[in-house]
Structures are given as structure tokens and as C-alpha cells.
Amino acid sequence: MSLPNVRKTDDDGLQLELSLSAVASAIADPSRVSMLCALMDGRAWTATELSSVANIAASTASAHLTKLLNSELITCLSQGRHRYYRLAGSDVAHLLETLMGISMKSMKSPQPKTPVHLRVARTCYDHLAGKIAVGIYEFMSNEGWLEPDGNALTPAGKQHFEDLGAILNPNPRRKSSCACLDWSERRFHLGGDSGAALLAAFERKGWLNRTPGYREVTFTEEGKRAFLRIFQLDVK
Structure with a gap:
């Protein structure tokens, strides 16, 4: 039967x-x-x-x-x-970033081949990636903005996001937050709805600019001061 x-x-x-x-x-x-x-x-x-x-x-x-x-x-x-x-969608971008990380493991040289400016900061579809993004994620983890598994913001984290003007979707169709493995840094940066909201807030505030047609981002002087003040990151 x-x-x-x-x-x-x-x-x-x-x-x-x-x-x-x-x-x-x-x-x-x-x-x-x-x-x-x-x-x-x-x-x-x-x-x-x-x-x-x-x-x-x-x-x-x-x-x-x-x-x-x-x-x-x-x-x-x-x-x-x-x-x-x-x-x-962002799930396709996450798949590609993951494959990049796996592909890097098979390269003979352990040194990343990514151009320096892209290793510092780039977009990963709708959120920030690279060394600066990894630094932000580490700061948020240490300061209790994220739950231990990285899949959600803590109440304190949500308040900090609100203070930053990062508008969160109350009913996201994807993970509210997720730890994306950064393929050039081999550490995590923030993805999901929270990662997208944070990048959008940075753009609205004029802290960074996206280069049309490329993944490259550049930081304004105001943005550099803000990142040092808020995330304790010295953006060169």
C-alpha cells in the first residue's frame, strides 16, 4: 500500500x-x-x-x-x-558569493586576486560586502546588535538600526538577517533584509556612493567620519 x-x-x-x-x-x-x-x-x-x-x-x-x-x-x-x-533575487547573489568562496579554495595562491578597492568595499546585490562590511558585522556582533546565530537583530540592534535610519521590512519575504561568508575576506558580512536596509541608509545619508554599472562603492568624507564614530572603522 x-x-x-x-x-x-x-x-x-x-x-x-x-x-x-x-x-x-x-x-x-x-x-x-x-x-x-x-x-x-x-x-x-x-x-x-x-x-x-x-x-x-x-x-x-x-x-x-x-x-x-x-x-x-x-x-x-x-x-x-x-x-x-x-x-x-538576493538568493541568487548569495549563491554566487558562496561559489566564489568555494572557488577561491582551489586557487594555488592564498592571496585574493580581487582588486584592492573591491576587497575594501563592494556591493553584493543589495547589501555591502568586503573588508568594511566584515568590520561592521564584527562590530555589531561584539556590541550585541545581532543574535548569536546572526539570523536576526536583537531588540538593541533594531533600535540602533532605527537610529541610523535603516528601515526594516516588518514582513520580509526572506531572512531578516543572515551571515554571508565574504569570499575575499573569508569572514562574515551582513545579508538579508537588514543588510539591504543598512546599505540603503548609508546611501540616503550620503555616506557612500555606488559606481553605476559596477560593484564598487566609494566613501564620502562625511561617511568616513560616521563609520569611525559609529562602527570604530577607519575607512581609507
């Missing part, structure tokens, strides 16, 4: 394996990886821009984008005659 249930379980397992294989196949190409990494800045890019980043012809880029769309790693937005592509 239990055979139908066993069959259903087997079917579910097979479907999962096929889906996982499809995602892995979509990522397993240097040109598509270049496109996905470009989209890690959280913005929408045109096919022409992505073909330039990957250094491939527009027709070839179209085929690669179709594969990424079919695997639901990216989405397409249409505005008039223009089409823009972006990552399907």
Missing part, C-alpha cells in the same frame, strides 16, 4: 536532481559567469552591456541570457523597446 508514496518520493528526488543539474549547467560557462558577476551590483543591464562585459558577440549573448532566464537565475524587464536583465 505504501508503493505510491515511495514512487512520489522517488519522482520528487529525480525532479530535484534535474533542477539542480540545470542550474549548475547554466552557471558552468565563463561567459555566463561574467554576466552574472556583473549583475551582482543589483542593477539591471542591457544585453549589449552584458555582451561587452563577457567580451562576446550580441547573438552569442542572447543565447546565454536565454539559458540563464530558463534556469530562473535572472529576470527580464521590458520598458518600451528596451529590455533589461537583472538577478532573480
